[in-house]
Amino acid sequence: MRVVEAFRDSYGMEPAGVWHAPGRVNLIGEHTDYNDGFVLPFALPWGVTAAVSPREDGVLRLRSLQAGEPVTLATLDEAEGWTRYVAGVFWALREAGRKQEQERGQGRPVGGADVVIDGDVPRGAGLSSSAALEVAVATALNELYGLGLTKMEIALASQKAENDFVGMPCGIMDQAASALGEEGKALFLDCRTLGTRNIPFDLASHGLQLLIINTGVHHELADGQYARRRGDCENAAKHLGVDALRDVTDLAGALARLSGDERRRTQHVVTENHRVEAVIGLLRAGAVREIGSLLNASHLSLRDQFEVSCAELDVAVESAVRGGARGARMTGGGFGGSAIALVADDRVESVRESVTEAYAERGWAAPEIYPATPAAGARRLL
């Protein structure tokens, strides 16, 4: 395995183990996770593989096969760029480890580590390469230091690393999908109770494919806009006197009390939660083809009410549907990244052509288009 060879080359010894955690794509339930709502992502066959050995001196030696020079961090504060995600996980797991020791008498203090990372999540595609990195390292440390955290606790610690160490106020969806995904299944997650159900998602037996269309763009504004959307939702919930937008039961009544951005965000979040439930109902009934119209509705809502789409995503979605997709939508945070399209086997080529032509007409670089099926979540490989 490439990552093991690189570990030997870098550190002159065998790693204590090798762990893998996948990226994710979200089928439906967008910008609902931080509103205590519902999401339905699945883990991808691509992710991050980490070869790791513990160190007792607290030092972190980190190397990525995708990113520049190896780095040595004597303290976590020295981390920059991609190493912040790894340092953040050490920070969060040191705290989680202390708690485990006090409350459950389990584990030993998390020290340092020698780490080599190899990743194959398509770059900048909005498919959660950062969650994959966090969850791979967290899963390794959990085992190496005997912390006894559950998969959901690993996801929560990874989210904490991203929120409080990296400074990105994400919800729990990406880390949960990476930690808890199962092959052939989508993960239904109630982001309030953290209850999960793995929902069979076998498209092949229905003659369908889920295509990922990677726009290849990432608009600069994205990071600040995410925090602003989150703020809009929190303000709307405050005005309505509910803990979170998840609690809105009378949508018409709520909309009558709100205006502007708060009104639009509420409209999206409440209807998106209903769409997730509707998709679950259809999947359980074996009516997979029928989820297409809900994917379309989700996209329109994200474009017009939540305002997180962009021209490249809209063109991908519209041209996919024109080419014969049963439904399509942007997936992930928005402002670039990827769209998904649900397509019957015999329409895959015409969808590809339609999207590729629409991009060419505008003088945009051709998007990458490839099918995705649900893969297993985080696990030890060696």
Ligand code: GAF
């Ligand atoms: C990003 C975040 F990281 C997730 O938590 C989620 O909010 C998503 O955007 C939007 O659904 O991927």
